[in-house]
Amino acid sequence: MSHVFPRHSKLNPPTAVSGEGCYLIDASGKRYFDSGDAAVSCLGHSDVEVTKAIKAQLDKLAFAHTGFFTSEPAEELADLLVANAPEGIERVYFVSGGSEATEAAIKLARQYHVEKGEPQRRHLIARKQSYHGNTIGALSAGGNEWRRQQFAPLLIEVSHISPCYEYVLRGEAESAEAYGLRAAQELEDEILRLGPDTVMAFMAEPVVGATLGAVPAVEGYFKRIREICDQYGVLLILDEVMCGMGRTGYLFACEADGVSPDILCIAKGLGAGYQPIGAMLCSGEIYDTIANGTGFFQHGHTYIGHPVATAAGLAVVRALLDRGLMSRVTTMGEKLRSALVSAFGQHPNIGDIRGRGLFIGLEIVANRETKAPFDPSLGIAGKMKKAAFAEGLVCYPMSGTRDGKNGDHVLLAPPFIMTEEQIPDIVEPLRKALSKVL
Amino acid sequence: MSDTSPFSLAGQDALITGSSSGLGFEVAQLFARSGARVFINGRSEDRVRGAVEKIASAGGIAFPLVFDVSDTRQMADAFERLKNVIGKLDILVNNVGMRDRRAFAEFDAESVRRLLDADLVAPFLLAQKVSELMIAHQTRGRIVNISSIAGLIAQSGDAAYTMAKSGLNGLTRALAAELGPKGINVNAVAPGFFKTDPNRDAVADPEVAAWLARRTSVGRWGEPHELAPAVLFLASPAASYISGQILAVDGGYLAHY
Numbered sequence A: 001m002s003h004v005f006p007r008h009s010k011l012n013p014p015t016a017v018s019g020e021g022c023y024l025i026d027a028s029g030k031r032y033f034d035s036g037d038a039a040v041s042c043l044g045h046s047d048v049e050v051t052k053a054i055k056a057q058l059d060k061l062a063f064a065h066t067g068f069f070t071s072e073p074a075e076e077l078a079d080l081l082v083a084n085a086p087e088g089i090e091r092v093y094f095v096s097g098g099s100e101a102t103e104a105a106i107k108l109a110r111q112y113h114v115e116k117g118e119p120q121r122r123h124l125i126a127r128k129q130s131y132h133g134n135t136i137g138a139l140s141a142g143g144n145e146w147r148r149q150q151f152a153p154l155l156i157e158v159s160h161i162s163p164c165y166e167y168v169l170r171g172e173a174e175s176a177e178a179y180g181l182r183a184a185q186e187l188e189d190e191i192l193r194l195g196p197d198t199v200m201a202f203m204a205e206p207v208v209g210a211t212l213g214a215v216p217a218v219e220g221y222f223k224r225i226r227e228i229c230d231q232y233g234v235l236l237i238l239d240e241v242m243c244g245m246g247r248t249g250y251l252f253a254c255e256a257d258g259v260s261p262d263i264l265c266i267a268k269g270l271g272a273g274y275q276p277i278g279a280m281l282c283s284g285e286i287y288d289t290i291a292n293g294t295g296f297f298q299h300g301h302t303y304i305g306h307p308v309a310t311a312a313g314l315a316v317v318r319a320l321l322d323r324g325l326m327s328r329v330t331t332m333g334e335k336l337r338s339a340l341v342s343a344f345g346q347h348p349n350i351g352d353i354r355g356r357g358l359f360i361g362l363e364i365v366a367n368r369e370t371k372a373p374f375d376p377s378l379g380i381a382g383k384m385k386k387a388a389f390a391e392g393l394v395c396y397p398m399s400g401t402r403d404g405k406n407g408d409h410v411l412l413a414p415p416f417i418m419t420e421e422q423i424p425d426i427v428e429p430l431r432k433a434l435s436k437v438l
Numbered sequence B: 001m002s003d004t005s006p007f008s009l010a011g012q013d014a015l016i017t018g019s020s021s022g023l024g025f026e027v028a029q030l031f032a033r034s035g036a037r038v039f040i041n042g043r044s045e046d047r048v049r050g051a052v053e054k055i056a057s058a059g060g061i062a063f064p065l066v067f068d069v070s071d072t073r074q075m076a077d078a079f080e081r082l083k084n085v086i087g088k089l090d091i092l093v094n095n096v097g098m099r100d101r102r103a104f105a106e107f108d109a110e111s112v113r114r115l116l117d118a119d120l121v122a123p124f125l126l127a128q129k130v131s132e133l134m135i136a137h138q139t140r141g142r143i144v145n146i147s148s149i150a151g152l153i154a155q156s157g158d159a160a161y162t163m164a165k166s167g168l169n170g171l172t173r174a175l176a177a178e179l180g181p182k183g184i185n186v187n188a189v190a191p192g193f194f195k196t197d198p199n200r201d202a203v204a205d206p207e208v209a210a211w212l213a214r215r216t217s218v219g220r221w222g223e224p225h226e227l228a229p230a231v232l233f234l235a236s237p238a239a240s241y242i243s244g245q246i247l248a249v250d251g252g253y254l255a256h257y
């Protein structure tokens, strides 16, 4: 009997024993194409450069508490990230994962306003159908009803506006641009409703991952969001935990939207699975306000700025930049997407194929014409996950796409090193899974 | 190209020296398209970066390896990096070649040595490092030296280069003999007249074109993309029983009179 507390007690998962490029191999020798359990493995599972960097760091220094020391890899990684970050971003706060990054972002937003002399700013606005993590603050910010439900009495108060979700929410006669402005208007309306000088921050994923299935905003949406934030002194927090670090063909996903946030969260691809690491980046203005105030961000965990984790992150980001992988993601993304469109573009139950770079979502519907979702009791996403896995494909199907309950999608986030020849390793298992489930 | 094609380089790792532009870049591009992961080498970081970017955006996998082949120290550092990135290597293409067309009488010791360093000592040392790695990993390795028809015949005003390329052909045969039993095939290609950047004046000259029309069997200049397939062939499983050869890629120039 296992003593591990598993994700799900009814699941009896195989034991993963090794990784080779884009594949995971279990104890029986079965190979699985890793098309993004959760968009982590961007360099595949056997990158020698990253593992060597980790070993070299371990041989030098495993750990030194950031209350006393800084470390070489943390300094170098921060330099490299800032050199490539959106305009205005000047500081990096290293944590151990995505939830820690978003949690830290919420606290930093609050402390910034307090130190700036605006302690009345306490409201956070986020979006429905977004996921920002599972700790109490992050879960409060997330807008996924199913994940929140039983914990609701414990959660902090956060307002949720609609996502920018063109496939479902754009009016038939409405242009994409007009829709984007209408969607962004919800932010201004909510700020005004709460009282403009009481709102501290707005948090959003530039491309919504787990809960919507790779949905980018329409053009102009984030530019308008940025304007509204600036107008009311509200901080813009972008959660790029899933969509950042090259996943969309840009090191920072918001580059595609032409905006710079005040606070930016990354994780997943930053460690590429080689180490648990995340980071919260912030503007010089925020940092300086704290530095010139108390000088102390009242936060911190034991393992922030961990030398081995930052050494891994450094090797990963260097690999992303040095190997031309951003360009590769764009090209391979187009190839994978067109293969998916030719395989499933006419499928009666695939309503939408969307995304950016190697971050692609397929929305499953009961009826393509009406876009009506399947009855949630059918558990389509769960069945898809199981069927695709049996066919040797690791992907990320989720239900609740529409409102936390209805709707299903499959999220694909394969390694950036995948080749054109491997496209069938994704398409064929999906095809078989779809025909088995529907 | 499918994995079962005898010309596929799927799963192989290749270092091509001087591959950020010109014929070396053509070789790197073709290798990448044939499934190899390629190390792009050059002295200019920007040019190497640009070449990596081009290959990556075409769906290939490329790594930068900036170093000057004539600098032993830089070569050693780069080799460490190569081992860190991939740990093994299946193919080495010694492509860097320096040319100095001064008259024999005008050479000084310094410039002859500089040319030999780049054209002869560098491939020698690189082959040494690479073969050591190949042997350690029991790789069925390939070394392809980019020689020249000037390694086989001669003209006036090209003494140092001719000497170097003749030496490279000798090195090719010597290494074929010495490394063959260890599983490494060593060959060379000898390009003739190609439309490369260093040849741009001659390419623009109609008299040269007229002369090539008479002197080569195919009657024209070689296009830049026409060299790489010969290198691919010698590096691929298709050439498993070929070693110690100098393959002229010259439109029939050497066979024709």
Ligand SMILES: Cc1ncc(COP(=O)(O)O)c(C=O)c1O
Binding pocket: A038, A097, A098, A099, A100, A102, A131, A132, A133, A134, A205, A209, A210, A239, A240, A241, A242, A243, A267, A268
């Ligand atoms: C956008 C986003 N934010 C935050 C998180 C939480 O990250 P972690 O699971 O590393 O805590 C996730 C994880 O899926 C995510 O997708």
